[in-house]
Amino acid sequence: MAKIKDNKTDQTLCPVARAETVVGDRWTVLVLRELFARSHRFEEIQAQTGGTPQMITARLKKLEADGLVTRRIYNKHPLRHEYHLTEKGEAFFPVLMALRAWGEAWCKSPKEGRAMTYTHVVCGKPAGLGPVCESCGEPVRRADMVGERLPKYQKERDARWEAFKATR
Amino acid sequence: MAKIKDNKTDQTLCPVARAETVVGDRWTVLVLRELFARSHRFEEIQAQTGGTPQMITARLKKLEADGLVTRRIYNKHPLRHEYHLTEKGEAFFPVLMALRAWGEAWCKSPKEGRAMTYTHVVCGKPAGLGPVCESCGEPVRRADMVGERLPKYQKERDARWEAFKATR
DNA sequence: CTTGTTACTATGAATTTCATAGCAATATGG
DNA sequence: CCATATTGCTATGAAATTCATAGTAACAAG
Structure with a gap:
């Protein structure tokens, strides 16, 4: 009966646990590395991290939802975005x-x-x-x-x- | 044909990628947090991280294999170990x-x-x-x-x- | 009107995680 | 002795995630 109830780490007061719910993932950190390295386009990030498209899409979406990244349109027709760090992202x-x-x-x-x-x-x-x-x-x-x-x-x-x- | 060949991040010169192959995982970081917090026993680590036994066992084994943690016997019969940080672990x-x-x-x-x-x-x-x-x-x-x-x-x-x- | 560019989405197999249960070896209390 | 408690795991199977591979959408260029 080795069980744990209520594993809600996002409700803990521990800042490390809180941070890890956001950046506790290899791909996420590699994506952030690329953004700091001034790779702002999907392709560059994919190529340099070696991730599959889904991995990169998912991390960028989550990073955006968590407020570390913003999308910036650099081309309409077809719609293309660049990914940039927010203040929260820069603070990392x-x-x-x-x-x-x-x-x-x-x-x-x-x-x-x-x-x-x-x-x-x-x-x-x-x-x-x-x-x-x-x-x-x-x-x-x-x-x-x-x-x-x-x-x-x-x-x-x-x-x-x-x-x-x-x-x- | 979106594919990447040879995703050997452990062969890259990038220290962030290298580090992430070791600590790029939520449970691993939480286990390290507990070791720094002076929780040295399996039970304490499991209870405070909220991980399942397998998660904790796997991370401790990997951390040991990667040289961040050592096991120390604190009781024979039954054999019991405490987990302690090595110099490499402390450096984290x-x-x-x-x-x-x-x-x-x-x-x-x-x-x-x-x-x-x-x-x-x-x-x-x-x-x-x-x-x-x-x-x-x-x-x-x-x-x-x-x-x-x-x-x-x-x-x-x-x-x-x-x-x-x-x-x- | 064919080829190229960029940024994805789709699919299915392989792997990992999670929740739950159980066990082994011993100490402790009656 | 015998039952119960303690500690540190291992076992099992369902659910979720990841990976490799392929394909698509929307245009641009020649």
Whole structure:
């Protein structure tokens, strides 16, 4: 009789549980990563996350319903939308950065090298992985960061795009 | 022909994708939350996350395989284990804190109030929600934080425990 | 009037999750 | 001894989700 009643995590006071009902899903986080990487179109997001159309459609719809994403028309006839982060979506940035830092430090072998480098434009130096700039010690904010993909990672993304295009 | 080949996210250079293959799952994050909250036994974790036994067993096994958790025998005959965070698991703390901050700020109505308060023992004052102490400005580390559950949240947890015990 | 582009929807098999039940090994109380 | 309680799972089958693959809708370009 191992049972749990009333598993309503969205009614808990715990902010982690609340957040997880929104972003507690691999595809959702990958979609958010792409939006932060300035991929705003369905195709780009699909290609770079490697998700099926349904996965991406479902996540974008849920993210919109949860208020992290807005659709913006960039073409009528045929109707086409771009997906952009709202303020709530933008506010997710520190979580992504913390996840990135943990991923770099604990989920990769050192010889693989980094995927990105971020420059802290306030001081003009590398920001490193932490929540404060490793060069000047100030807390880093999304607006103060300029990211650059390292060649190897850029090539990986280009290759994914080519591979995607080749199948359609 | 909308298809993607070779969706091997664990081979990408992207640290976010790498991290997500490990922690990109609601139950996994909730289990980690409990381990950080010093719930080390299967029952406690099950009761507080609201997961079924299989969900918890599967996550704990995967977390162990991925090196975030170790089992520690606390009783032979019958063999009983406690689950503890490894260094890799402990290093996940900043991600959880960022998620907590986002959850408090964007997934709850203000009148609900916080679940926890953290004191930064270095300065003895409230640490707030950010990656740096709101009182002294220093980056906060897990070892320098003392968390306390607010009464409402503590009651919620007590109630969950009682409800769980009542069914077995 | 054929081919290409973009953003999906449709379908069915495979996998995962969930709720519920049960069990094994021992401690505890009478 | 014997019944009941405790702890940490495993077993089972229905329900939901995911995945791979294919196809469609609405136009644009040549």
